[in-house]
Amino acid sequence: MRIRSYVTWTGLAVALALAAGPAGAQQYDPGATDTTIKIGNINPYSGPASAYGTIGKTLAAYFDKVNKEGGINGRQIEFISYDDGYSPPKAVEQARKLVESDEVLLIFQSLGTPSNSAIHKYMNVKKVPQLFVATGATKWGDPENFPWTMGWQPNxxxxxxxxxxxxxxxxxxxxxxxxxxxxxxxxxxxxxxxxxxxxxxxxxxxxxxxxxxxxxxxxxxxxxxxxxxxxxxxxxxxxxxxxxxxxxxxxxxxxxxxxxxxxxxxxxxxxxxxxxxxxxxxxxxYLKDPTDPQWKDDPAYADWVAFMDEYYPDGDKTSSFTVYGYTVGQTLKQVLEQAGGDLTRANVMKQAASLRGLEPPMALPGIIVNTSETDFFPIEQMQxxxxxxxxxxxxxxxxxxxxxx
Incomplete structure (x- = not known):
């Protein structure tokens, strides 16, 4: 399965790209240009963990929203997501395809401990970000030995x-x-x-x-x-x-x-x-439960509902997985905004390790994202x-x- 989230450029987006600065000021690795950022994803749309497939669909919808609103620093997101069926050998195949054929800038939110374990060394040897993996395994927070891999959710x-x-x-x-x-x-x-x-x-x-x-x-x-x-x-x-x-x-x-x-x-x-x-x-x-009436007047909840209505109308509004996908998508958007025109893989990881006091709107009050060069655990609180x-x-x-x- 391949999901692409890619919106045709508008005049406004072109203007924003030109305003970002002269071409010589930009630095790019494969997957980034003056007009696009190519992001890879691996998700189990089939197999024993297929319930998580809605996360990949939510991410595709979220990047549709980002693109419609002008992209990130004037660049449109091309989101390429493949199915691995929660199978480690298939995950390896899809990771190689994303890195070597599709030439993505990074792989984002690859899901499952078995699948991420299978591509862990490959991503680090290739020096391609394996960013905000969708698994809480503690080993994703090991910047000394695996500087290209970072978790997101509590370990x-x-x-x-x-x-x-x-x-x-x-x-x-x-x-x-x-x-x-x-x-x-x-x-x-x-x-x-x-x-x-x-x-x-x-x-x-x-x-x-x-x-x-x-x-x-x-x-x-x-x-x-x-x-x-x-x-x-x-x-x-x-x-x-x-x-x-x-x-x-x-x-x-x-x-x-x-x-x-x-x-x-x-x-x-x-x-x-x-x-x-x-x-x-x-x-x-650690995220707001979309079925909890205490959030009915919360502006962040209203924004999430509006997102679901417009970009993922078939999505399940009772599922925490759609809240999760929306929120981790916002975190990546922050990282890429911080990266500016320096869209090298090294700078993406540098920015991911430079999040300070980020409070995702759909996170529970008191949940704060913090990272550093030695702390690759973005969220470390739960209730x-x-x-x-x-x-x-x-x-x-x-x-x-x-x-x-």
Whole structure:
């Protein structure tokens, strides 16, 4: 699948490009010209993580909006997105195509820990930005060894520590069962949970993995229930998180159920699982929930709704994935605006590592984007929340957690 977001130049855009300065003042690497910036993306529009495909579609819609409004520093965005089906070998193929054939300036928001792991070394050897990857693996914040790769969302180990803190404070005598995806993503969050429990790690009485190729996780869920646990932590992508919530209900099991942040979408996970089944589930958030009425008079929410209505009318307004795509798109726009006419790959990374006090409009109050040459974790705060059958309700303080590779 190939999605292109590219709008024909208008007279205003041409004027802005000419106003940017003489040609000699511009510096370009492949993927950038006086008139365009070419951005690559890899997304699972098919396969076991296809629920995330709406993020890629949201990004395409967002860059349509940017282009219609004159582009970035007068340059139009050409957004090229390919499907990898959540398959690492396919991700490698698509990354090579984007870098060597399409000659993009950078790859932005490539999704999934397995896929990004597969292209991690390639992108750094090629010195092409692997920017704001759509995965919270802690290894994306390693500028010393991988200076061309940066995450965006809160990292999984911080998230795991937040769950550990919540459990220790509120369920100190709990027995914990963990369902986790058997790859770097699942193991990373599990490590954060275990490390956060510290000398209470023996509270974990069962750790059961699943493979993304598994058709169901029924047998894993039965094993977890049989462990006698009264707290369940689900570390899973949307398809399997929804299955987990449904199976808990089918088994008439009533644990305190925590679902990791990447699978807290009401439209993409909780509705497929059954809203009644999902009532009482816990998670963490850092973006405004589009189903939460507290934002109905919020100007940022109104802007997001207007964006959805005009540029992505078929998109799901109950899904956090569309909020996520919109917000990370805004972050890249900020980076490219800061880059000005120096559209080299090195300067893109320099600007990405120079974000200070950025408060994305659709982020929760208190969530701030900060980066530096030694800090490649843009967002490091989250807040606990509980699903009430209709929407998420935030509770407790915004919690900051810092993890260094």
């Amino acid at each position: 999984y180990q911080s998230e795991g520590r937040i769950y550990a803190t919540y459990i220790k404070d509120n369920h100190p005598d709990a027995k914990i069962a963990v369902l986790f995806q058997n790859d770097d993503y699942g193991k990373d969050l599990l490590k954060g949970l275990t490390d956060g429990l510290g000398d209470k790690a023996s509270m974990i009485v069962a750790e059961v993995p699943y493979e993304t190729s598994d058709p169901t996780i029924d047998s894993q869920m039965i094993k977890l229930k049989d462990s006698g646990a009264d707290v369940l932590v689900t570390i899973a992508t949307p398809k399997f998180a929804a299955q987990s919530i449904r199976k808990v209900a089918e088994l008439d099991w009533h644990p305190v159920h925590i679902v990791n942040n990447v699978s807290q979408s009401v439209g993409g996970v909780l509705k497929p699982a059954g809203l009644d089944n999902a009532t009482g589930v816990l998670s963490t958030g 606990m929340m509980k699903f009430n059958g209709e929407r998420w309700e935030m509770f407790g303080p915004v919690i900051s957690g810092e993890v260094r590779s």
